Amino acid sequence: MADLIKRHNGIGMTSQRTRSRMVERLREQGIRDEEVLQAMNSVPRHIFVDEALASRAYDDVSLPIGFGQTISNPKIVARMLELLNSGGKLAKVLEIGTGCGYQAAVLSKVAKEVYSVERIAPLLSKARNSLKELRIHNVKLRHADGNLGSKDGAPFDGIVMAAAATHVPKALLDQLAIGGRMVLPLGGQEQRLCLIERDSRGFSETIMDEVKFVPLLPGTN
Numbered sequence: 770m771a772d773l774i775k776r777h778n779g780i781g782m783t784s785q786r787t788r789s790r791m792v793e794r795l796r797e798q799g800i801r802d803e804e805v806l807q808a809m810n811s812v813p814r815h816i817f818v819d820e821a822l823a824s825r826a827y828d829d830v831s832l833p834i835g836f837g838q839t840i841s842n843p844k845i846v847a848r849m850l851e852l853l854n855s856g857g858k859l860a861k862v863l864e865i866g867t868g869c870g871y872q873a874a875v876l877s878k879v880a881k882e883v884y885s886v887e888r889i890a891p892l893l894s895k896a897r898n899s900l901k902e903l904r905i906h907n908v909k910l911r912h913a914d915g916n917l918g919s920k921d922g923a924p925f926d927g928i929v930m931a932a933a934a935t936h937v938p939k940a941l942l943d944q945l946a947i948g949g950r951m952v953l954p955l956g957g958q959e960q961r962l963c964l965i966e967r968d969s970r971g972f973s974e975t976i977m978d979e980v981k982f983v984p985l986l987p988g989t990n
């Protein structure tokens with residue numbers, strides 16, 4: 770029990786103070802959405818990475834999570850969720866690429882209901898354990914190919930993709946609600962963050978910051 774408390778509250782490099790400092794840096798870097806900042810202040814990021822990397826969990830870096838995948842750096846998580854959240858209160862959100870589950874945990878504080886899809890089964894089960902440990906119950910995890918989105922739960926008023934595609938998967942456009950927004954990295958070697966908005970007349974696309982994500986791969990593993 771004492772161990773569990775220590776792991777959650779953290780000590781030294783994994784403490785609430787370290788987390789608050791991360792949030793201060795995010796503010797300095799231009800993140801303005803208080804809901805996202807509060808969520809990132811409350812989710813212990815070190816729970817989602819290997820214990821050997823826990824002391825670096827709050828640094829401005831992406832970190833390996835196994836299977837050749839990475840947890841995105843805090844700035845990019847904040848930026849993507851800020852963009853997603855700027856269209857009004859989020860009810861139902863779909864995340865493609867659960868990875869270690871960190872972004873899903875942050876999303877769970879911002880949206881009412883989160884669906885998250887991951888193609889690598891062992892990563893998904895690790896994510897499931899971490900979310901359970903944090904008593905987060907409004908995230909539904911699915912082992913599936915995110916190229917197909919998630920029929921279960923569709924349509925979504927927000928879709929966020931944590932892996933880069935060369936084009937927007939059609940299923941995701943279909944599963945975006947009218948009035949909804951999708952945030953995703955698009956490209957191959959060179960990638961840009963993209964915001965897609967849907968209204969009753971169709972879709973519009975805004976191209977933004979240069980980014981670097983792992984590729985969206987086909988099928989499950």
Ligand code: SAH
Nearest residue numbers: 866868869871872887888914915931985986
């Ligand atoms: N949001 C994650 C970031 C994980 S990195 C986090 O907070 O840790 C991107 C993830 O996308 C990887 O876990 C990778 O396996 C997954 N991915 C890549 N292609 C996918 C696909 N077609 N369907 C679902 N997940 C996919």
